[in-house]
Amino acid sequence: MQLITLLFLAMSLCVDSFAVSISCGLILNSITFWKATRIGFSLAFFQALMPLIGWFIGKRIEFIISSFGYWLTFSLLVIIGARMIFESLKKDKEAKNKINPLDMKVLLGMSIATSIDALVVGISFAFINVNLYLMSFIIGFTTFFFSMLGILFGKKIGLRFGNKMEITGGIVLIVIGLKVLADHYLLIK
Numbered sequence: 001m002q003l004i005t006l007l008f009l010a011m012s013l014c015v016d017s018f019a020v021s022i023s024c025g026l027i028l029n030s031i032t033f034w035k036a037t038r039i040g041f042s043l044a045f046f047q048a049l050m051p052l053i054g055w056f057i058g059k060r061i062e063f064i065i066s067s068f069g070y071w072l073t074f075s076l077l078v079i080i081g082a083r084m085i086f087e088s089l090k091k092d093k094e095a096k097n098k099i100n101p102l103d104m105k106v107l108l109g110m111s112i113a114t115s116i117d118a119l120v121v122g123i124s125f126a127f128i129n130v131n132l133y134l135m136s137f138i139i140g141f142t143t144f145f146f147s148m149l150g151i152l153f154g155k156k157i158g159l160r161f162g163n164k165m166e167i168t169g170g171i172v173l174i175v176i177g178l179k180v181l182a183d184h185y186l187l188i189k
Contacts, residue, residue, distance in 0.1 A: 005176060006135055010142035012081070012172040013121065016114040017043040017143050018150040019088075024101040025154020039101055040147035046111040047118050048140025054122020055132050076124040077177030080117045085170035128180065 024039055025031065100106055118139060125135065 010139040014143040018146040021147040021150025022154040025151040036151040042111045044140045044144035046115040047143040050115040050118035051122030054119040058123040058126025074177045074181040081170040081174035
């Protein structure tokens with residue numbers, strides 16, 4: 001998988017973390033840099049870890065579904081992308097204001113919840129050629145960067161762009177799924 005595709009994938013996967021970070025910035029509008037770093041690191045750590053776990057799960061079941069792995073990858077990315085778009089359209093902004101993002105349980109819950117998509121993507125990537133560690137690093141680094149940016153945005157401008165970014169992330173995942181399928185069919189011919 002090309003580096004540019006990995007970067008777009010990483011940006012798509014971190015959109016949930018970005019939106020959550022904006023909410024954290026809104027809730028904790030006087031947050032310090034180190035507290036923001038704690039939130040960003042937690043989100044990035046799980047976002048980088050989940051594709052690794054997913055990839056290892058996918059490798060365990062690869063022999064079962066190797067003949068239709070590209071279709072599985074395409075389907076999972078399209079489903080995840082569509083779910084991101086759907087979820088961004090129905091989010092209840094008031095519910096976000098009732099949490100304390102620095103509470104360890106809340107932080108852990110946010111980190112795991114925003115990285116489930118990365119787990120599924122990791123499973124699907126077990127069936128195509130990808131540099132696992134580079135993928136994980138890029139996803140983690142990108143998530144950290146966008147989480148810190150999201151907290152800053154939350155402090156400064158609010159939730160105005162959160163849902164739009166999730167919709168964009170969902171569209172990018174769908175396009176990557178289509179690209180995986182197109183690449184597979186171009187290799188067959």
